[in-house]
Amino acid sequence: MLKIFNKIKTSVLIAGVALMSLASCNDYLDVVPDGGDPTLDDAFNLRSTAIRYRGTCYSYMQKDGFGSGDPALLGGDELWDLYPRTTQKYIGQTMTMIARGLQSKSNVYGNDWDHYFTAIRDCDNLIDNVDKVPDMTDEEKAQWKAEGRFLKAYYHFCLIRKWGAIPITKHSLPMDASVEEVRVYRDPIDSCFNFVLDEIDKAIPYLSESFDESEYGYVTKAAAAAMKARVACYAASPLFNGNEDQKNLVDKRGVQLFPAKTEEQKLERWKYAMQACKDAIDECEKVNIKLYTGQDITLRLGDNDTLKTDLILRGTLCQPWNTELIWGNTQLSWGSSERQYWQMLATVDLQAKTLGMSGPITGYRCVGVPLKIAEEFYTKHGVPITVDRDRQNGWNELDIVRGDEAHKYYIEKGYETVKLNFDREPRFYAYLGFDGGKWLGQLPEATLQKAPGQLSPEDIFDVECRNGKYANKLGGNQGPVTGYFPKRTIPYQNRVSGNAGTNVSTTFFPYPIIRLTDLYLLYAEAINEVEGPNGPNSAEMFKCLNDIRERAHIPDVKTAWDSYSTNPGYYSTQAGMRAIIHQDRMNEMAFESQRFWDLRRWKEAPAEYSKNIYGFNLNASDPTEYYKKTLVFEQPFLLRDYFWPISTSIMEHNPNLIQNTGW
Structure with a gap:
């Protein structure tokens, strides 16, 4: 380091x-x-x-x-971020001010x-x-x-x-x-x-x-x-x-x-x-x-491909010095206090349910994933949920389904949750925590010592955050915020316990500045912008995308769109391919400090921000009420927001500088 x-x-x-x-x-x-x-x-x-x-x-x-x-x-x-909150001693809300359009x-x-x-x-x-x-x-x-x-x-x-x-x-x-x-x-x-x-x-x-x-x-x-x-x-x-x-x-x-x-x-x-x-x-x-x-996964998974895929996909971000990390940032240790603070704010104490605990013991849960991000992940067929032939109407907030055998490692069997959470791509389950969702982490020592391949769905904790459940919303300082959690940012070895979830143990990992998958996606993007999807380098473009998709256990681009979508051949035009590459990038790079910059450089931020921040009705206990789409914040984005303003004090000292547009 x-x-x-x-x-x-x-x-x-x-x-x-x-x-x-x-x-x-x-x-x-x-x-x-x-x-x-x-x-x-x-x-x-x-x-x-x-x-x-x-x-x-x-x-x-x-x-x-x-x-x-x-x-x-x-x-x-x-x-x-939950706003306002008084727990800023853990992670301040300076960046939240930017998200809320309060830059000046x-x-x-x-x-x-x-x-x-x-x-x-x-x-x-x-x-x-x-x-x-x-x-x-x-x-x-x-x-x-x-x-x-x-x-x-x-x-x-x-x-x-x-x-x-x-x-x-x-x-x-x-x-x-x-x-x-x-x-x-x-x-x-x-x-x-x-x-x-x-x-x-x-x-x-x-x-x-x-x-x-x-x-x-x-x-x-x-x-x-x-x-x-x-x-x-x-x-x-x-x-x-x-x-x-x-x-x-x-x-x-x-x-x-x-x-x-x-x-x-x-x-x-x-x-x-x-x-x-x-x-x-x-x-x-x-x-x-x-x-x-x-x-380098040390958890004894045997031939359980579902759980191994889960840890591989999460590990691309938080497995230390993994094989695709090109440059990692070691300037602050991810075992440091701020990493612990993130653990407190972005997750729950998964053991609280089995220990018969609720309330403050489960951490603050102040960071949530907006509903639109959960919607962006593909179905199991590798296409957006709105164009999947089996689900072309997207999802219905009143369509409540119980966890079943087919999803036993993803969703608690018998637990009622919204159909939006079913039949999604493996990255959806690896990257997101949600009500009724399984979360591989915080396993007791006895479970860790099980024979390879013997880890059962019952051994894996689930999240329950409807009103009256162990991780429910408790007030202005404790979430959940939207109903989804950024699971991907938390190593499975981490622990949360103690009063208000303040006793935490974290695993060090260097935050990826750039990794090979990022490079593959940039290469595919550049090829498409130069020559579209039918040029001399199109085979390399599709290979970059399909190698990533193969690891994520979803069909390749052409198979996905031709076999499962309502718009076969969508990849055959430059505009269609651009949309596919952008969404592939959003899904693969989620919570990796890239979407913020990508939406700006593509000039797509106004369209995305206008979708606003939605979550579920977090104070409800009945699933038919809980899963109603609920507005959290109307998010602004103006032309000026593409660039930071130069501060007034700097402008006053140097009159040769010109202020950015709109400021």
């Missing part, structure tokens, strides 16, 4: 932030030289101190997957503009000074400089996806920079992406192919290539690629930050992205990165 280190004492000018804005890198070194305060030179006197500076450069990484810091987790429409230029939520420009300066310091370290080889110095270069590019990308066009920092300004020099302008969006892509290209040849376990989390060639592919796909996507909605974003120099493009120019971006994805997949194959198939 990487470690986060404090920073060296020095004040520096941050390019693009504000007039005479000073950023302090405080207390980097733990060892203070005899002469007084540590200096930048002290950081590079020895490898043992330089490695701390290297760690500092990584420490700025986006805290993906952490509720209080990741806008893509609780700031969108994929998960919904005077109080910018998730504002890490200064944070990333400080990170970029530290990366420049690493690049500029690592050659001074006496006890390092030239090869290792080149590698560290390449890591600094890559991270610098990555931090630019983190800024771009939030603010769009930004000031490019080719090299951080010197301490004696003039007032006019620090009053920088935003660069056009294509220049921003070109800079990031060029910097990654320069870094890749010098990066390591792999690290031993003690250095997991540092960037490798495959990780850099994969991130290049993601950046290239963003650059090609409608939000950034000739976006006419931003045509009036012109600075005082007359520079258009989102210039108009011809269709051919837009297509060139997709062609570049397609090649970048192919190159990244090839790089991953060199180091044996492959789809995860559960080789």
Whole structure:
């Protein structure tokens, strides 16, 4: 694991932030030289101190997957936080403000503009000074400089996806920079992406192919290539690629930050992205990165394919260092207190029912999955529920069914639940907890010691959250919120117990920044945008999608649509294939901090947000009342919400910056 280190004492000018804005890198070194305060030179006197500076450069990484810091987790429409609640001591509700449309230029939520420009300066310091370290080889110095270069590019990308066009920092300004020099302008969006892509290209040849376990989390060639592919796909996507909605974003120099493009120019971006994805997949194959198939599952499942599939699908997110993880974020331990807080807020104490407990013992359950996300998962036939020939009317809230033998590992036998929960794809059951649903986790030691293959449906706990059940809604501080839970984010080994569910044990895993499945989906998307579903690379496109579907135990694209849908051949047009790829991506990547950004780059957020946040009637005990579709929140999304506002204070200090559209 990487470690986060404090920073060296020095004040520096941050390019693009504000007039005479000073950023302090405080207390980097733990060892203070005899002469007084540590200096930048002290950081590079020895490898043992330089490695701390290297760690500092990584420490700025986006805290993906952490509720209080990741806008893509609780700031969108994929998960919904109970609001208001007083349990913010566990996970604050800053990101929830974004989801509720409360962003403003005077109080910018998730504002890490200064944070990333400080990170970029530290990366420049690493690049500029690592050659001074006496006890390092030239090869290792080149590698560290390449890591600094890559991270610098990555931090630019983190800024771009939030603010769009930004000031490019080719090299951080010197301490004696003039007032006019620090009053920088935003660069056009294509220049921003070109800079990031060029910097990654320069870094890749010098990066390591792999690290031993003690250095997991540092960037490798495959990780850099994969991130290049993601950046290239963003650059090609409608939000950034000739976006006419931003045509009036012109600075005082007359520079258009989102210039108009011809269709051919837009297509060139997709062609570049397609090649970048192919190159990244090839790089991953060199180091044996492959789809995860559960080789390291320790639970004694024997030949129980249903349960093994459940753990494989959940493990793609939370099985540590699984075979398809390309780059994992180790900046905060998922065994840390915030990981425990997420456990308290996003799940239930599954053992409470058998122990005869109810109420506070079951945790807070403050994070729910909106009903529309549950609806988006496919049926067992691999098509949307609204076009499945067997269920073309979708679902009826009054259609209540008892759990049966066919669903015994998914739904409690005999328990009444809505038909929406029946005959769905395995990811539905692996990713979601719901009333009457089975949840493989928190198993007693005696159960764990059973002979392989002897784990019965009765051994697996179920969720019961209707009124009067053990995990029912208890008030403003305790859920459920919608009636669905993000099961996928919780390792099956985790435990919840104690007063108010505050005694928890968690399993460490690095949150996936990018994994191979993500890359496959991006490659399929790029191929379709370049040539549609009938071009020379269509076989590769379908293979990427079908390999993922095969692991999820659903039919391949053509079989699914031709054999089970009301719209055979839907995949034969570019528009139809685009819709399929987008939904395949939403289902596979659920709760993985991708939907938030994808809906924006595709410019599909207004349509999705207009569906609003719905759940069930959580205060009801009778299933015919409980399963009535109930509005939780009318979610707004305006044109301005595609990008963050630049804070008022920064705009006041630097009059050369222009505010984003709508703010």
